[in-house]
Amino acid sequence: xxxxxxxxxxxxxxxxxxxxxxxxxxxxxxxxxxxxxxxxxxxxxxxxxxxxxxxxxxxxxxxxxxxxxxxxxxxxxxxxxxxxxxxxxxxxxxxxxxxxxxxxxxxxxxxxxxxxxxxxxxxxxxxxxxxxxxxxxxxxxxxxxxxxxxxxxxxxxxxxxxxxxxxxxxxxxxxxxxxxxxxxxxxxxxxxxxxxxxxxxxxxxxxxxxxxxxxxxxxxxxxxxxxxxxxxxxxxxxxxxxxxxxxxxxxxxxxxxxxxxxxxxxxxxxxxxxxxxxxxxxxxxxxxxxxxxxxxxxxxxxxxxxxxxxxxxxxxxxxxxxxxxxxxxxxxxxxxxxxxxxxxxxxxxxxxxxxxxxxxxxxxxxxxxxxxxxxxxxxxxxxxxxxxxxxxxxxxxxxxxxxxxxxxxxxxxxxxxxxxxxxxxxxxxxxxxxxxxxxxxxxxxxxxxxxxxxxxxxx
Amino acid sequence: xxxxxxxxxxxxxxxxxxxxxxxxxxxxxxxxxxxxxxxxxxxxxxxxxxxxxxxxxxxxxxxxxxxxxxxxxxxxxxxxxxxxxxxxxxxxxxxxxxxxxxxxxxxxxxxxxxxxxxxxxxxxxxxxxxxxxxxxxxxxxxxxxxxxxxxxxxxxxxxxxxxxxxxxxxxxxxxxxxxxxxxxxxxxxxxxxxxxxxxxxxxxxxxxxxxxxxxxxxxxxxxxxxxxxxxxxxxxxxxxxxxxxxxxxxxxxxxxxxxxxxxxxxxxxxxxxxxxxxxxxxxxxxxxxxxxxxxxxxxxxxxxxxxxxxxxxxxxxxxxxxxxxxxxxxxxxxxxxxxxxxxxxxx
Numbered sequence: 001x002x003x004x005x006x007x008x009x010x011x012x013x014x015x016x017x018x019x020x021x022x023x024x025x026x027x028x029x030x031x032x033x034x035x036x037x038x039x040x041x042x043x044x045x046x047x048x049x050x051x052x053x054x055x056x057x058x059x060x061x062x063x064x065x066x067x068x069x070x071x072x073x074x075x076x077x078x079x080x081x082x083x084x085x086x087x088x089x090x091x092x093x094x095x096x097x098x099x100x101x102x103x104x105x106x107x108x109x110x111x112x113x114x115x116x117x118x119x120x121x122x123x124x125x126x127x128x129x130x131x132x133x134x135x136x137x138x139x140x141x142x143x144x145x146x147x148x149x150x151x152x153x154x155x156x157x158x159x160x161x162x163x164x165x166x167x168x169x170x171x172x173x174x175x176x177x178x179x180x181x182x183x184x185x186x187x188x189x190x191x192x193x194x195x196x197x198x199x200x201x202x203x204x205x206x207x208x209x210x211x212x213x214x215x216x217x218x219x220x221x222x223x224x225x226x227x228x229x230x231x232x233x234x235x236x237x238x239x240x241x242x243x244x245x246x247x248x249x250x251x252x253x254x255x256x257x258x259x260x261x262x263x264x265x266x267x268x269x270x271x272x273x274x275x276x277x278x279x280x281x282x283x284x285x286x287x288x289x290x291x292x293x294x295x296x297x298x299x300x301x302x303x304x305x306x307x308x309x310x311x312x313x314x315x316x317x318x319x320x321x322x323x324x325x326x327x328x329x330x331x332x333x334x335x336x337x338x339x340x341x342x343x344x345x346x347x348x349x350x351x352x353x354x355x356x357x358x359x360x361x362x363x364x365x366x367x368x369x370x371x372x373x374x375x376x377x378x379x380x381x382x383x384x385x386x387x388x389x390x391x392x393x394x395x396x397x398x399x400x401x402x403x404x405x406x407x408x409x410x411x412x413x414x415x416x417x418x419x420x421x422x423x424x425x426x427x428x429x430x431x432x433x434x435x436x437x438x439x440x441x442x443x444x445x446x447x448x449x450x451x452x453x454x455x456x457x458x459x
Numbered sequence: 460x461x462x463x464x465x466x467x468x469x470x471x472x473x474x475x476x477x478x479x480x481x482x483x484x485x486x487x488x489x490x491x492x493x494x495x496x497x498x499x500x501x502x503x504x505x506x507x508x509x510x511x512x513x514x515x516x517x518x519x520x521x522x523x524x525x526x527x528x529x530x531x532x533x534x535x536x537x538x539x540x541x542x543x544x545x546x547x548x549x550x551x552x553x554x555x556x557x558x559x560x561x562x563x564x565x566x567x568x569x570x571x572x573x574x575x576x577x578x579x580x581x582x583x584x585x586x587x588x589x590x591x592x593x594x595x596x597x598x599x600x601x602x603x604x605x606x607x608x609x610x611x612x613x614x615x616x617x618x619x620x621x622x623x624x625x626x627x628x629x630x631x632x633x634x635x636x637x638x639x640x641x642x643x644x645x646x647x648x649x650x651x652x653x654x655x656x657x658x659x660x661x662x663x664x665x666x667x668x669x670x671x672x673x674x675x676x677x678x679x680x681x682x683x684x685x686x687x688x689x690x691x692x693x694x695x696x697x698x699x700x701x702x703x704x705x706x707x708x709x710x711x712x713x714x715x716x717x718x719x720x721x722x723x724x725x726x727x728x729x730x731x732x733x734x735x736x737x738x739x740x741x742x743x744x745x746x747x748x749x750x751x752x753x754x755x756x757x758x759x760x761x762x763x764x765x766x767x768x769x770x771x772x773x774x775x776x777x778x779x780x781x782x783x784x785x786x787x788x789x790x791x792x793x794x795x796x797x798x799x800x801x802x803x804x805x806x
Binding site: 105119120121123124126127131134135143146147150151154155158159161162165166168169191194198 | 715726730743
């Protein structure tokens with residue numbers, strides 16, 4: 001695993017020692033090369049994991065997430081070039097350093113073998129993200145957004161620390177490979193209930209679950225583009241990944257404890273999708289759509305069937321790429337009109353036809369069009385929740401319809417229809433932006449040819 | 460201050476703490492504590508203004524009360540065990556009295572009222588001595604009597620300290636008062652673990668001293684005593700904003716910085732003893748501390764705090780303050796977490 005961590009750490013000296021006209025080229029190219037090495041992780045054994053050392057391992061669950069993380073860094077760097085153009089060189093380098101530091105911590109989180117190491121890296125990702133949101137965000141609300149983000153996540157995760165130390169003392173080891181075999185079945189008692197809550201709340205806040213989701217619209221909207229991308233694509237999946245790992249030791253208590261959270265996630269899925277229909281702010285719409293998709297993943301993880309785990313994993317990768325692409329598209333709008341209001345720039349298809357293609361593809365994948373992996377994920381989750389309870393099919397059906405509604409609403413509102421009069425002097429699109437969108441959508445479409453690599457360890 | 464006097468006072472200060480830590484006779488420990496108080500009062504009056512006079516008077520009164528209680532506890536212990544050796548106390552009354560006396564000396568709740576006001580009235584460097592060096596002597600006595608301390612009293616006082624340290628600092632803009640409330644909260648964390656694993660008290664004390672030293676050195680450099688002044692450090696030494704932010708986040712206990720290490724170890728020790736509610740509540744209450752550190756971070760490093768245009772064009776003087784050990788301290792207070800196993804060998 002050092003073959004990923006050390007090159008990524010070395011991106012930091014690369015940034016600081018590059019000349020001013022080379023920083024973006026150097027960092028983007030080298031991070032792209034590092035992401036190609038992550039393809040080595042595709043050599044997975046389906047019934048076992050690749051153990052690199054005493055501290056790091058790679059598993060069919062963590063490998064796709066790791067590949068997503070490493071693929072996203074060059075994309076984030078490409079997306080940030082425009083809004084950092086006017087900043088002094090030292091601040092550009094500082095921004096890139098924050099992104100690289102976040103990347104290192106994320107790699108270590110996804111490959112951590114010991115749960116306390118996972119916890120420390122999980123918490124450590126908060127600091128660079130906080131700095132990116134509050135230092136480089138654009139509106140005054142970013143301060144509040146940073147505080148909400150930090151404190152919601154910390155309130156959830158401090159009980160997790162206590163629960164993990166308790167587990168260490170009772171089970172003997174928190175090494176994930178051993179924990180699967182040594183964990184005792186949990187009976188339904190008050191103390192086990194609290195331990196279940198302590199273990200899960202951190203990840204439920206991170207996902208986020210519907211009642212605890214207030215930080216997400218604030219953080220996503222106020223963050224700069226790279227911050228939004230990494231938040232939506234990877235940091236939410238940290239919660240999903242953590243839940244998938246920790247539910248394996250919380251049996252059979254999860255069957256009893258999961259009811260309120262399942263209800264919250266199923267209901268929240270519909271509520272947040274409905275709120276999307278009433279949003280005027282483009283980034284806020286995409287943020288609420290993220291909550292809706294992640295609610296599906298929470299429901300899938302909590303019912304713990306093989307198909308639902310496969311659906312959850314596939315949905316995580318699919319949603320990561322899709323929402324990151326949507327944020328990039330929203331950012332391309334924002335950079336031109338400096339406003340996130342959707343109705344200010346309408347009918348863009350006439351002016352930016354190729355960008356309209358990317359908008360169309362992003363909205364289609366967001367509404368889970370066959371044969372994309374979004375559909376595979378959603379379909380597996382819907383089928384498994386149907387097997388859990390027949391009534392969920394109604395809620396899922398309503399959700400699919402509303403998701404289609406707001407995705408098409410977003411598409412039609414920004415691309416189609418009569419253009420507003422004041423946008424005839426917008427800058428044409430850059431090749432960099434087209435490359436960014438293409439690099440998002442091509443893995444998404446290619447994965448629909450071979451989805452088994454993202455279906456996780458239970459395939 | 461006349462350099463001879465200064466040297467005498469500082470030497471007495473160092474000598475007094477040394478006497479307390481190495482003595483095995485209760486009388487000498489008490490003498491050391493008295494010398495400590497006597498030596499620091501003139502240091503507090505370095506710049507004679509009414510605030511400093513008030514601070515010195517409050518410090519004097521509280522510390523002498525504490526020393527008298529300590530002497531009473533020593534005598535009661537003598538009455539019950541007929542010996543003056545410093546070891547665990549043999550009578551519950553003596554133990555409770557001594558714990559309360561040392562709590563007054565440290566500034567634990569509910570005897571914390573003197574800490575913010577004394578810290579506010581004295582210059583920054585003296586405040587540094589007050590919040591770091593002055594904690595060594597009482598903690599060393601607490602360490603030695605730890606087997607006989609009443610559990611309920613200690614846990615109540617320390618949890619109350621963590622709460623007060625968190626809530627009290629929320630309404631402050633004066634940095635010395637913020638550091639005082641941070642000291643109260645950290646003392647709370649330290650004394651919680653005293654009865655379970657005193658080594659961790661020393662570990663927490665060491666890390667706390669390093670972080671507080673770093674913080675004070677960063678403040679001394681620009682003579683910043685208010686949040687407003689701290690928000691103008693971007694103008695004079697921009698890199699200090701980054702270091703201030705990292706040190707403040709470390710004091711808040713965020714991984715992967717050093718400040719997480721004592722909290723993690725304390726939570727681990729408390730869970731080993733099957734007290735699970737206490738570390739959860741302590742950890743969550745520490746978030747209150749983090750809130751006002753975050754407020755300082757925001758105004759210092761992450762935003763451009765509103766200020767008049769005159770303030771944005773400060774004279775760039777040559778640095779005259781002596782920054783002893785600042786780079787070392789900064790590195791120690793932010794990057795020590797991977798060395799956690801090493802501390803158990805050292806301590």
